[in-house]
Amino acid sequence: MLELSALDKKKQIILVKAEDKETLSRTFVRFQEHYESPCKQIRGKIFTLGMLKRAYSNQNGAWTYVSNDVIDGDWSGFNFPSPTLDPFKDGLFDPLTQEEQALVEAFRHRSGPYYVIGVYGDGALTIDHEIAHALYSVNPKYRKEVDAILDGLALGQVFKILKKMGYCKEVFHDETHAYCGVDGMYFEEKWVKENKEAKKIVREIGPKLRELFERHKP
Numbered sequence: 001m002l003e004l005s006a007l008d009k010k011k012q013i014i015l016v017k018a019e020d021k022e023t024l025s026r027t028f029v030r031f032q033e034h035y036e037s038p039c040k041q042i043r044g045k046i047f048t049l050g051m052l053k054r055a056y057s058n059q060n061g062a063w064t065y066v067s068n069d070v071i072d073g074d075w076s077g078f079n080f081p082s083p084t085l086d087p088f089k090d091g092l093f094d095p096l097t098q099e100e101q102a103l104v105e106a107f108r109h110r111s112g113p114y115y116v117i118g119v120y121g122d123g124a125l126t127i128d129h130e131i132a133h134a135l136y137s138v139n140p141k142y143r144k145e146v147d148a149i150l151d152g153l154a155l156g157q158v159f160k161i162l163k164k165m166g167y168c169k170e171v172f173h174d175e176t177h178a179y180c181g182v183d184g185m186y187f188e189e190k191w192v193k194e195n196k197e198a199k200k201i202v203r204e205i206g207p208k209l210r211e212l213f214e215r216h217k218p
């Protein structure tokens, strides 16, 4: 079962909670990749799950996106802005899976803009990261303050790391703010490692972004 709830007063940040990682990743995979796949034949395009599996497998070595009983999937949290749902509502992705259909119907009559985030279990690991993306999208004041912190910095080394992690350049700014501001320790230990230039940036902007996030968090 999926549990849906609005997190903020304006009901613009909608949390979708699944009981496990497999259900979550199966539900979000095509929405997420339509929004921000690094593969140009997928991002913004209409595609079957088979086409996505081929593109992702070729790019990453195997189909490890969606968790199952045996394989731990690559992604633990998901997020996309409301216009992502339009081609799904219009029937361009039919046939939809049962999970996709449920999500599309839940938002069919909703007007935008709003932002959908997905976590599983208690969500403790990823929820703040996904809320940061949502705030960056629906809260112009927050976005402006984030951009003011990032503007003028040489972020090339951080972007290089994000590319390696599987992100497309369209979300580099957004991901830089989410990883540095909310997941700074994890980002540094797991991904930044010995990259001195990137480490310096993470330590410089991390606390400022964290403070900003705490101030705006619903």
Ligand SMILES: [Zn+2]
Residues within 6 Å of the ligand: 129, 133, 175, 178
């Ligand atoms: Zn992210």
